[in-house]
Amino acid sequence: MLTTTLAAIKRSLNKLITAIGRLLTTVGIWLIAIVLLFEEWGWEYLAAILAWFGRLPGLRWVEGRIRALPPYASLALFAVPLLTLLPVKLLALYWLGHGHTVLGISVIIAAKLGGTAITARLFMLTRPTLMKLAWFARGFNRWMAFKDRVLTRVKASAAWQQWTRFKATARSLFQRIRQLFKRG
Numbered sequence: 001m002l003t004t005t006l007a008a009i010k011r012s013l014n015k016l017i018t019a020i021g022r023l024l025t026t027v028g029i030w031l032i033a034i035v036l037l038f039e040e041w042g043w044e045y046l047a048a049i050l051a052w053f054g055r056l057p058g059l060r061w062v063e064g065r066i067r068a069l070p071p072y073a074s075l076a077l078f079a080v081p082l083l084t085l086l087p088v089k090l091l092a093l094y095w096l097g098h099g100h101t102v103l104g105i106s107v108i109i110a111a112k113l114g115g116t117a118i119t120a121r122l123f124m125l126t127r128p129t130l131m132k133l134a135w136f137a138r139g140f141n142r143w144m145a146f147k148d149r150v151l152t153r154v155k156a157s158a159a160w161q162q163w164t165r166f167k168a169t170a171r172s173l174f175q176r177i178r179q180l181f182k183r184g
Helices: 002-054 057-067 071-076 079-097 101-130 134-155 158-183
Strands: none
Touching: 002 057, 002 101, 057 101, 071 101, 079 101, 101 134
């Protein structure tokens, strides 16, 4: 009788652990997906904005120097946005702590956008050089495969499909409204 009770408890615990594991996996994938979607959309647009600035004569020279860096110097260059934005983020935390909530949050958002833009541009400039490092190329390819799997899973979800339909409907409605104003 005791072994039967212990076996039933063990089965129940296994079911509970499996259910918790599934829940954590689902929540984890959605959290990762949100970060990936922000980085993917923000990454491209922010990098494009900085690329436009990169056409300015002085910055064109700087970008040329960055492209010419050896692999490990290119890798070390990624510490620059991290180190330069750290004091800004600390200042934002100071402001948050002293009741300047809007200012603090605004600075954190601006630092995140600026840091993402700079990192995206640096990566675009240094990617060919970084890919010469075998360990980096392996890690990057694994990351891209993981990212693609997560995004494929998210884009196949009912929530994503519903969002896509809503976005298409809103875009169509906006275009019809614009056409009405153009005719008038």
